[in-house]
Amino acid sequence: MDAFDHLLNGFSVATQPINLAYVFLGCLLGTVIGVLPGIGPAAAIALLLPITYGIEPTSSLIMLCGIYYGAMYGGSTTSILINTPGESSSVMTALDGYAMARSGRAGAALAISAIASFIAGTASVVLLSLLAVPLAGFALRFGPAEYFTLMLFAMTSVAALTGASLAKGLLSMFLGLMFATIGIDLQSGQQRFTFDMPELQDGIGFIVVVVGLFAIAEVFIGLEDLLKGRSEIIRLSGSLWLTRDEWRRSLMPIVRGTGIGFFKGVLPGAGATIATILSYSVERMLSRDKAKFGTGMIEGVAGPEAANNASTGGAMVPLLTLGVPGSGSTAVLLAAFIMYGLQPGPLLFEKRPDLVWGLIASMYIGNLVLLILNLPLVGVFVRLLHIPIGLLLPMVVSISAIGIFAVNGNIFELYLALGFGVIGYVFRKMAIPVAPLVLSLVLGGMMEQSFRQAMTISGADPGVFVRSPICIALLAASALALSIPFVAPLLRRFGRRTAAA
Amino acid sequence: MQPDSCMSRHPMRAVPEALRQVPRSINRLAVLAAGALLGFALAAGPVQAQPWKPSRTVELVVLASPGGGNDKAARALQKIWADNKIVDAVVTNRVGGGGTLAYTYVSQKTGDAHYIAIAQAGILTNQLAGRTNLTYNDLTVLPYIGTEPVSLAVRTESPIKTLKDFADRLRKDPASLTISPGSTLASTNHFVVALLARAVGADPRRLRMVTFGGGAEAATNVLGGHIDAMVNASNNAVPHMQSGKMRILGISSPKRSASMPDVPTFREMGFDVIQDSWYVFLGPRAMTQPQIDFWDDVFARTMKTPEWKKFVADNGWEYGFMPSRETAAFLKKEHEEARSIMSDLGALKAGQ
Structure with missing residues (x-):
């Protein structure tokens, strides 16, 4: 039987009424969890695992996977409306999404993220159905050296986000890299910058920084505006729906975001977040209005939203075919499989095709459910903007605090989020971009570790970074990305001169 | 909360907590004393504390x-x-x-x-x-x-066929193999390799250990041939052994594990390494x-x-x-x- 026959059988499993009910439940829970800042799909699935023990494995896994990809849909809502990314993978959405909301296009931003999510989510399931087995080995070709060059490439994208002032952008980026070094260093087992505080030994949690820099800082700004009596109310202009022009501009970013998201998802390790970074910078690089990014470009919402949803389909590839989880969320999903005595891997495709393909088929249905669930919600969510600021700010603070505390039960992290809130406020006042800090915090830690892993493996021979075609390709791409801003004007001038001659 | x-960082806060303990221990003394008195009164053998x-x-x-x-x-x-x-x-x-x-x-x-x-x-x-x-x-x-159980595993294509091969490589040059103990150095996983090195007279400090984010990431790197071996909780290796992609050289338990009865223990293979x-x-x-x-x-x-x-x-x-x-x-x-x-x-x- 080929993939198509398997998939048809899968649909017969996924369309059983009980399984349809679980898809719906999973997608609903996922949307809610995505909206709440702090608590992510990994923690949510882990907390629900014991409750699902009595349910039939296929149904239960269909629901748990629904939570996983559903959370990617929900993540964009708070990013766009109140500049508060719910997950690390929706930081990029906040950059232009919130700017769109401020200029009255909140409805369009929410609509395009739901549509981009649907298209990318569905396309990634198609790719998963067709390519899961052939792609299985691809993830394994990425060792530490390949990861290092990939992180390097992603870092060049972060450098491009520096905005108007290079110095301010670099300040933000280097602070992020510095924060990334806090904690016990994996390779040496030594503590760095922990000041003998056990709370700092595991490093600074990414979600804490995101909530602090975005949500809490936003609250401070709102509070200041409120006290000064110049609280601006975000008004909606035009319809909630997309204009023809917005449609046209979104289409290609969605296609590219889907591709980037799926392939980054296949590679284990921080899939969704890096996919959104890459997608955003690709859109920025290809755009004619580079300078306008960050001021409400719909491409900057459509691309990353497509990328983070497509990465969920990609992440299912190594999980199902190799039993290798690529992220915290898929690790918990793997635990769920094992709880039912199922070991993902090539054998699972042979032994339980009904389950594997039923699950894949349910993801097609789930994406449809999410679209139906989320599009009407656009009208509901934009009403958030009508909530008086005096009510909204305490809500943001309490939801953020609960989200952070629920995961690690660590009160220190609440103070940390408050501290980052102050930093975020100061940054905003001084017009220093916060995104480079957040992104270099994610990338910096992984980049350093993979560099040192590669060097340990090679016996301190830097040649390891040019030994595989993947490394060479990624290094070349990084060099290209760095040189384009300098080379492009030269080329243009050269072109003009030859035309004149 | x-x-x-x-x-530990606010000694002042420790005071009320300690004070709160006082009445509680007095209570406990009272209960014990009452129990003891009761014991005497009933003269029913040895004094038993209340469950x-x-x-x-x-x-x-x-x-x-x-x-x-x-x-x-x-x-x-x-x-x-x-x-x-x-x-x-x-x-x-x-x-x-x-x-x-x-x-x-x-x-x-x-x-x-x-x-x-x-x-x-x-x-x-x-x-x-x-x-x-x-x-x-x-x-x-x-x-x-x-x-x-902690297991030592290599990928199927590895030239290292047995625990003895592995130990021989360590004896000749402890730095000749790249090994991942999962995410933590000086953990029980790391101890297993250190004990093995010690058993063959190699210097455990010269072992080339590579840490990753966790056991799953270490497994990916073993499967992809980026590192030579991993030593971690067996559930990281067993599924890959069952699908024919990894070979478990041994486990460091005192006896064989019910979940993988064919895998020998280190001790059976002549290395006195027990580390659970x-x-x-x-x-x-x-x-x-x-x-x-x-x-x-x-x-x-x-x-x-x-x-x-x-x-x-x-x-x-x-x-x-x-x-x-x-x-x-x-x-x-x-x-x-x-x-x-x-x-x-x-x-x-x-x-x-």
Whole structure:
């Protein structure tokens, strides 16, 4: 039987009424969890695992996977409306999404993220159905050296986000890299910058920084505006729906975001977040209005939203075919499989095709459910903007605090989020971009570790970074990305001169 | 919400907590005295302390995030206790400092047996490595509930066919192989390789260890041929062995594991290396004997349930139970061994 026959059988499993009910439940829970800042799909699935023990494995896994990809849909809502990314993978959405909301296009931003999510989510399931087995080995070709060059490439994208002032952008980026070094260093087992505080030994949690820099800082700004009596109310202009022009501009970013998201998802390790970074910078690089990014470009919402949803389909590839989880969320999903005595891997495709393909088929249905669930919600969510600021700010603070505390039960992290809130406020006042800090915090830690892993493996021979075609390709791409801003004007001038001659 | 966890940094806050202990211990004395008087009055043989049982919901503290590591075991226990009406408990996650935050939190609930924590070797190694001053002596040792066998695995294509091949390579040059102990250096996983190196006369400090984010990432790197071997909890390797992609050279348990009966132990292959990844429970300092007896009884009963046996089988654990007294002796021995291996590895903090 080929993939198509398997998939048809899968649909017969996924369309059983009980399984349809679980898809719906999973997608609903996922949307809610995505909206709440702090608590992510990994923690949510882990907390629900014991409750699902009595349910039939296929149904239960269909629901748990629904939570996983559903959370990617929900993540964009708070990013766009109140500049508060719910997950690390929706930081990029906040950059232009919130700017769109401020200029009255909140409805369009929410609509395009739901549509981009649907298209990318569905396309990634198609790719998963067709390519899961052939792609299985691809993830394994990425060792530490390949990861290092990939992180390097992603870092060049972060450098491009520096905005108007290079110095301010670099300040933000280097602070992020510095924060990334806090904690016990994996390779040496030594503590760095922990000041003998056990709370700092595991490093600074990414979600804490995101909530602090975005949500809490936003609250401070709102509070200041409120006290000064110049609280601006975000008004909606035009319809909630997309204009023809917005449609046209979104289409290609969605296609590219889907591709980037799926392939980054296949590679284990921080899939969704890096996919959104890459997608955003690709859109920025290809755009004619580079300078306008960050001021409400719909491409900057459509691309990353497509990328983070497509990465969920990609992440299912190594999980199902190799039993290798690529992220915290898929690790918990793997635990769920094992709880039912199922070991993902090539054998699972042979032994339980009904389950594997039923699950894949349910993801097609789930994406449809999410679209139906989320599009009407656009009208509901934009009403958030009508909530008086005096009510909204305490809500943001309490939801953020609960989200952070629920995961690690660590009160220190609440103070940390408050501290980052102050930093975020100061940054905003001084017009220093916060995104480079957040992104270099994610990338910096992984980049350093993979560099040192590669060097340990090679016996301190830097040649390891040019030994595989993947490394060479990624290094070349990084060099290209760095040189384009300098080379492009030269080329243009050269072109003009030859035309004149 | 949990001011006690900040106690170490705010000595002022420790005062009210300590004061609160006073009436409680007076109460306890009163109860004991009353019991003793009653004993005299009835002249019914040796004095027996009143049995203790929880008066409210018990907090089962986990050092990992939801879904990670020992969180799974804790949630399984909580469910078994609820289903069989053994104890009413909630699981809370206190993540940070490689378990130090969770252990400190429980340690400071002096004498209150409503708080227990699940612990692994980090309770010994964190202090030996100088990452914390907290030792298991700051807590009350409760039962040992089992162990996960640690396995040494290579990918199928590897020229290393047997444990002997592996040991020979280490003997010739300990730096000739890249090995991942998962995510932590100077952990029980690392100890396994160090003990093997020591057994063949190689310098454990020269071992080329590569740490990754966790066992799954180490497995990916072994499968992709980026590193030579990994040594970690067997459930990381067993599925890949079953699908024909990995070879497990041996496990460092005293006897073969039921989940992989064909895999030899290190000892069978002639290397005297025994190093398990064990799980014990710890309670706050200054627990009374009746409180310890209560938890001994709870765990002894739990271990006999079919649900626990299923958990052990599903997760590739080895069944094992030791009451508190034996567990305390076991930890003492493990502590000495860990000190010795860490000294060989150069990972021991001066003065520990």
